[in-house]
Amino acid sequence: MNNQYLPVFLASCLFFISLSQTASNTSSQHHCLPDQSAHLLQLRQEFVERNYSDYYVYYGYDYYYHGSYPKMKSWKADSDCCSWDGVTCDTQNGEVIGLDLSKSWLYGPLNSNSSLFSLRHLRKLNLDSNNFSSSTIPPEFGQLVRLTHLNLSFSFLHGRIPLEISWLANLVSLDLSLNHFENFVGGNYDYKLLDLRRIHLEVLVQNMTYLRELHLGEVNISSSLPQSLANLSSLTSLTLFGCNLQGKFPADIFMLPKIQAIDLSSNPKLVGVLPKFQSCSSLKELSLPYTNFSGELHSSIGNLKSLNYLDLSSSNFSGAIPPSIGNLSQLTDLSLSYNNFHGQLPSTLGNLAKLTSLKLNNILHSQEVPSFLRNLTQLEFLSLSHNNFDCGFPVWLINNTKLHSIDFWENQLKGPIPSEICRLPNLSYLDLSYNSLTEAIPSALFTTPSLSSLYLEHNQLTGPLKFQNISTSPLKLLSLSENKLNESIPRSIANFTKLQFLFLSSVNLKGKVELEIFFELKELQYLDLSGNRVLVSKTNISSTIPKFSELYLSSCHLLEFPKFLEAQNALQTLDLSNNSIEGKIPKWFWNVGKETLGYLNLSFNLLSKFEHPLAVLPWKNMYLLDLSSNILQESFPIPPLSTNVFLASKNNFTGSIPPMICKVRALGILDVSNNQLIGQIPQCLLNSNNSLVPSKLDIYSIVGANKALQLADVRVSVGEEGTIIIRFEGVNGNPMVSGLCIKRAARLPASQVKQGHIICNNCDAEIEISSAQNKYLRMMATVKYEKKIEELKTDPVPAQDR
Structure with a gap:
């Protein structure tokens, strides 16, 4: 081509390219169809906007609330609904095919006549993290047959899951999890959950052959899992925590070719064993805490080269931990706590260079803190509670500068608390309670730059307390109860400007404690001075x-x-x-x-x-x-x-x-x-x-002590001050016969109540924790009761345990 024509040629090319793009853009800018806009505006009228930030934060659900805002606020009748927040339209015809109203402050019932069900072309629908006022799931969801993604999680729904959900054969992702609704009545939390007992899980998913994600956490299933779940060959993620699953878990599900995440936690009646894993496994997350999985860990667990999250805590695994666990090079979170493992921990755990969270509670068989921890330089969370360390605090741990949380609760640590701890720049949580630590608390500890929670109760620490340069301290919780301070509380404690929780019970103080000192702590909500001489x-x-929420001035x-x-x-x-x-x-x-x-x-x-x-x-x-x-x-x-x-x-x-x-x-x-x-x-x-x-005493006075009783139901309440009340209801010829055992137990923060913790020796009862109730552990728990009530009929509970 002659160079003199080149500019003309290029200009022509640019013109046609521009014309083509304009035509393409024009064809894709379809406006929302009038009926679609009307349906959406009607949907907005069905709910009110309510900011639930205080509720979410108070109950520990701030994760679900983070980033929420009222999306419908931007919906205006005089604008194109395809441009509205959360709305996606088909570029060819303007039909609404996607609706994301997650975290949108929606409040009110989700009714069967909702205009939502007129949006028949919807493919993706997300209503996560709203409040539908404990309404049931309308069966009209079955009319939205084009849906590929449906998310109704954490939206305060309850009742039976309708059969019509099973009609959604095109679903790729279904999430109905975390729809518990709590109602506090007379000291008990009444949990209302979604219920799958009527139609069963097998029926729910029988038509969903494309399913990749199934999330039913805290849906009441109350049955065994069907073997047919192993036929969902496209499944990548399975979440079934807190579902009251029973029977044996189908091991073939572990071997699904595309499975990446399995969460079966908090199903204590679910039994199973881990299979021999193949090196081709794509599993990235495996969570089995508070289940009845058992058996030994096979060395093939080291084949899970993609695994980044492994939690086997509070189950019944036994045997030695295989050295091959050190092959899990991508692992960032590992919890093996509260099992029946024996033998020493393999030193190969020190090869897990990417670990950020490690929990090895109640499984170590050494008096020394494992030295392989030195190699885990990325650790942020370390929990080694309820072991038998008979040594001093491992000062070398200070070299792990990324540590945020250290938990050595209930060991036998001896000697002083090293002042070097204050060198950890990111440390926000430190629990050294229930040990045998001695000497004075280093004053530098109170000025650790990020420390917000400090648990030192039940040691042999002494005074004096020195609160120096603490005006900028971020400390929100300080627990020094059950120590031997033998000194008075300095007035400088009032300089903890952010302190909200203060535990000072039974610290053997010198003289009387002036209550007015604590009145200067303007953020203080929880104060425990029990077992001290208090001057008011x-x-x-x-x-x-301060406006207290909890105040303990016993003894x-x-x-x-x-x-x-x-x-x-x-x-x-x-x-x-x-x-x-x-x-x-x-x-x-x-x-x-x-x-x-x-x-x-x-x-x-x-x-x-x-x-x-x-x-x-x-x-x-x-x-x-x-x-x-x-x-x-x-x-x-x-x-x-x-x-x-x-x-x-x-x-x-x-x-x-x-x-x-x-x-x-x-x-x-x-x-x-x-x-x-x-x-x-x-x-x-x-x-x-x-x-x-x-009460048990009333039973003896009304019925007499010689009635044979049979166990029908056992429940336990954990009062906020630590009083533990075990109730058992039994009948054998007299339906009113019941019983009571009350134990005045030492106060235990919810974070310190562990699986299997003995709460009443006379009643042979122990805590059995469920993740759904962890938040309310100080209020409620379930209990395993093994002693026959007949044994109590001539053996009243001693007075000191009442």
């Missing part, structure tokens, strides 16, 4: 006193009700037990936490009367009220109508139990033994259909 000023109430040598309580309208827990408070319960006391108080313990005082008797005690959210072991002399009081546990034994109450007690419908435990009560027991307390479980 009688000065006027100040508006600058503090108090002689009267602290006046500052009169302004505490946000209290949820108050313990004034084992003091010498005498006389009348003042009238103003009825307003303390009137809307919020759930736990009140006034036992073991010298209280004689109510200054202003009421027909029903006034608190609206009370679940446990303990007035026992006083000298209260009036007629029997009616507890708040929300009460689940009412303990009023060892007083001088007179008259009969009023029939009005029957209105306390949440009442589960009532102990009125050792009073001067007469007359008939209200019929509702003898009604086998009533939920009331009488």
Whole structure:
């Protein structure tokens, strides 16, 4: 081509390219069809926008809330709906094919007549992390037959999963997980879950041959898994935690050609063994904690070269841990805690150079901290609790500068706490509690730049406490209970400006503790001074006193009700037990936490009367009220109508139990033994259909000690101050016969209550944790009960365990 024509040629090419792009863009800019826009605008009218940030953060669900905003707010009738936030349209015809309203602040029921079901061309629908007011899943979802992706997780749905969901044969991804709805009634959490028991999992997925992702966490399945799941050859991710699975897990699922993630955690009735893994396995995540998987780990586990997450904790694995586990070069998270492994840990664990989280609780058989930890320079989270380390704190661990969290709870660590810990720039959590550490706490520890939680309780640490240069400390939780400080609390503790939780029970302080010192901690919510001599000023109430949510002043040598309580309208827990408070319960006391108080313990005082008797005690959210072991002399009081546990034994109450007690419908435990009560027991307390479980002493007085009992149901409540109440309901010829065992246990933070922790030796009971309830472990737990109740009939629970 002649060079003189080249510019003309290039210009022509550019013109045609530009024309082609313009035509392409014009053809793809289809506006949303009018009916689609109308359906979406109608959908917006069906819900209200409600910011649930406080709820999510309070219950530990901030992960699901993070990044949320009201997407529908941008939807305007005078604009193209294909440009609306969360809406995707087909570029050929303008039909709405995708709707992502996850984390959109939607609040209200999801009804069968929702305009959502008029969007018949939808392929992808995401309604994750909204609040549909505990409504059921409408069967009309079965009309959206083009759906390939459906996500209804964490949206407060409950009830039966409709059969119509199984009609969605084109589904590639189905997520119905985390739809538990909690309702706190009378001290118990009423869990409402999605239910798959009616149609069964096999029926649900029988038509979903393209399925790649199946997430049903916390859906109530209550059955064994069908072998047909192993036919889902495209499956890459299977999530079935907390589903009450039973029977044997089909091992073929582990061998699916494309499977990458399996989560079966918190299914204690699910049994199984791990197969011999092939080197071609694509498995990246395997989570089996709190299941009944057992057997030895085969050396083939080292073939899982893509594995980055492995959690086998709290199961029944046994044998030696194979050295081949060190071949998992991509592993970042490893937990082998609470199993039946024996022998030494293989040193090859030191080859796992990418590990950021390591949990080896209750499995080590050495008195020394494993030296291979030196090689794990990427570690951020290290938990070695409940082992038998009989040594000092491993100072060489300070070289792992990326550590965020260190947990050595319940070992036998000796000697002083090394001041070098403060050199860890990222350390935010340190738990050295329940050890044998001695000497004074290094003052530098309180100024560790990122430390927000410090647990040092149950050691032999001494004073003096030195709080220097702490005004910028990020510390939010400080636990020093059950030590031998032998000094007074310095007033400089008030310089912890961010402190929210302070545990100082039974620290053997010198002299009296001035309560007013802690009033300067403006962020303080939780204060425990039990077992110390506390001095309470009688000065006027100040508006600058923190609004406590939990306050423990048990065994503090108090002689009267602290006046500052009169302004505490946000209290949820108050313990004034084992003091010498005498006389009348003042009238103003009825307003303390009137809307919020759930736990009140006034036992073991010298209280004689109510200054202003009421027909029903006034608190609206009370679940446990303990007035026992006083000298209260009036007629029997009616507890708040929300009460689940009412303990009023060892007083001088007179008259009969009023029939009005029957209105306390949440009442589960009532102990009125050792009073001067007469007359008939209200019929509702003898009604086998009533939920009331009488106390063990009442059983002996009403039924007699020679009745043979048979176990029907066992439950346990863990009170917020650590009181553990085990209830068992049994029948053998008399449906009202039940029992009770109460153990005044030492307070244990929820993070320290472990699987298998013995909670009542007399009742041979132990904690059995479920992930769905971990958040509420201080309130609820399940229990394994192995001792026959017949053995108790001539062996009452000793007084010290009641």
